[in-house]
Amino acid sequence: MxxxxxxxxxxxxxxxxxxxxxxxxxxxLLGALLLVAGxxxxxxxxxxxxxxxxxxxxxxxxxxxxxxxxxxxxxxxxFGLVGLVWRTRVSLAAARACAPLGxxxxxxxxxxxxxxxxxxxxxxxxxxxxxxxxxxxxxxxLGYMALQTAVPDPRAAARAGAVLALVGLVNVPIIHFSVExxxxxxxxxxxxxxxxxxxxxxxxxxxxxxxxxxxCYFGAVLLMRMxxxxxxxxxxxxxxxxxxxxxx
Amino acid sequence: MHIxxxxxxxxxxxxxxxxxxxxxxxxxxxxxxxxFPLALGGRQxxxxxxxxxxxxxxxxxxSTLALSGMFRADYEAGMLDRLLxxxxxxxxxxxxxxxxxxxxxxLPLVLLSGLLGVLLQLPAAALQAxxxxxxxxTPILTLLGAIIMALAVGVRDVGTLPPxxxxxxxxxxxVVACSAVSNALHGQPYLAxxxxxxxxxxLSMALAPxxxxxxxxxxxxx
Numbered sequence: 001m002x003x004x005x006x007x008x009x010x011x012x013x014x015x016x017x018x019x020x021x022x023x024x025x026x027x028x029l030l031g032a033l034l035l036v037a038g039x040x041x042x043x044x045x046x047x048x049x050x051x052x053x054x055x056x057x058x059x060x061x062x063x064x065x066x067x068x069x070x071x072x073x074x075x076x077x078x079f080g081l082v083g084l085v086w087r088t089r090v091s092l093a094a095a096r097a098c099a100p101l102g103x104x105x106x107x108x109x110x111x112x113x114x115x116x117x118x119x120x121x122x123x124x125x126x127x128x129x130x131x132x133x134x135x136x137x138x139x140x141x142l143g144y145m146a147l148q149t150a151v152p153d154p155r156a157a158a159r160a161g162a163v164l165a166l167v168g169l170v171n172v173p174i175i176h177f178s179v180e181x182x183x184x185x186x187x188x189x190x191x192x193x194x195x196x197x198x199x200x201x202x203x204x205x206x207x208x209x210x211x212x213x214x215x216c217y218f219g220a221v222l223l224m225r226m227x228x229x230x231x232x233x234x235x236x237x238x239x240x241x242x243x244x245x246x247x248x
Numbered sequence: 249m250h251i252x253x254x255x256x257x258x259x260x261x262x263x264x265x266x267x268x269x270x271x272x273x274x275x276x277x278x279x280x281x282x283x284f285p286l287a288l289g290g291r292q293x294x295x296x297x298x299x300x301x302x303x304x305x306x307x308x309x310x311s312t313l314a315l316s317g318m319f320r321a322d323y324e325a326g327m328l329d330r331l332l333x334x335x336x337x338x339x340x341x342x343x344x345x346x347x348x349x350x351x352x353x354x355l356p357l358v359l360l361s362g363l364l365g366v367l368l369q370l371p372a373a374a375l376q377a378x379x380x381x382x383x384x385x386t387p388i389l390t391l392l393g394a395i396i397m398a399l400a401v402g403v404r405d406v407g408t409l410p411p412x413x414x415x416x417x418x419x420x421x422x423v424v425a426c427s428a429v430s431n432a433l434h435g436q437p438y439l440a441x442x443x444x445x446x447x448x449x450x451l452s453m454a455l456a457p458x459x460x461x462x463x464x465x466x467x468x469x470x
Contacts, residue, residue: 174420
């Protein structure tokens with residue numbers, strides 16, 4: 001399959017680096033703006049929850065990080081797939097850069113969940129379906145990262161990791177449904193694309209703003225990590241020496 | 249004749265000659281399972297209640313041990329390059345390899361479960377469920393294990409890495425199988441779990457051999 005030129009040009013490490021060098025700054029600024037708006041809307045403007053009072057406000061961190069944990073895994077697998085099919089170094093660098101970020105979001109979702117669980121359920125941790133699925137997702141990230149450190153050559157490691165991430169991607173829904181066999185303590189989803197969300201608009205808007213802020217953060221840090229990875233991969237090429245020494 | 253048949257016979261013969269590699273995981277399984285009643289100090293109710301967990305957790309660990317040699321000898325002898333260069337379908341060859349490994353290391357585990365049931369004093373209905381889940385579940389373990397062992401070909405810490413990658417993938421099998429046996433213990437139906445395991449088996453039969461072939465290509469050609 002022929003890739004259109006405006007995508008294909010990003011496959012060159014040098015082109016990618018030059019084209020995206022300033023993006024993290026703009027994405028970071030946009031993310032900061034969304035973060036301030038979302039936090040103000042969520043912590044100040046939105047009223048307390050009818051059942052949970054003020055405690056529920058942790059959703060503005062918990063839910064976006066849980067969304068991002070899955071989103072980053074899908075990205076990891078898709079970047080890997082593109083890297084396997086088209087053998088592009090940039091997508092392999094993207095996959096490698098994705099893993100620690102996704103693991104961090106998963107850990108954040110687990111930690112904020114524990115902090116939320118203590119006052120509402122009375123326990124830091126319960127073996128409920130969603131928590132277990134998230135924990136296994138965390139293990140999948142750790143496995144990917146372990147494989148990256150075990151294989152010394154970054155390119156070979158990224159290609160092996162791509163296969164692992166694809167196997168994991170098939171497994172993620174299976175894990176989710178298999179742990180659903182247990183009765184679940186976790187509340188059901190309140191935000192849905194396909195049905196009316198069961199959440200008040202004054203809470204939904206800040207939540208979506210926070211989700212946007214998390215996405216921007218993810219994009220900015222992903223690009224920064226990718227740029228560092230590409231510099232490292234091509235450290236003996238002329239373009240890297242030019243970039244680093246600052247001469248045109 | 250299927251492409252994998254030759255591979256299958258060859259692997260079975262080779263495995264039967266490396267007898268310690270076959271027997272050690274089984275002994276390991278026996279020891280791990282008997283650790284549970286020892287630790288519980290003869291509280292019989294708890295022993296029976298934990299029996300499916302003990303057997304299945306031990307089976308997962310034993311399978312990571314049993315499969316760890318899957319590609320090692322081939323890799324060291326340079327056979328993997330020859331496999332990749334062969335004109336025959338690598339997926340077909342992997343089928344033969346997985347089938348051989350299951351026959352020689354998975355099936356004995358299922359047969360041993362009768363003995364384990366006696367050790368853990370399982371009632372007949374639960375023992376039947378245990379045998380059925382092992383029969384459906386151990387091939388899944390072998391199929392998934394083949395992918396990971398192929399990915400781990402030639403890495404430095406070959407001892408600890410495969411279990412790390414493999415055990416999270418085993419979670420669905422563990423959850424569903426334990427739920428089936430524990431339902432049987434309490435006189436509940438467990439057909440749904442068996443169907444789920446059967447579905448997982450079919451899915452992994454379709455996807456795992458090509459994934460194993462891909463993993464080998466990725467690891468050996470780089």
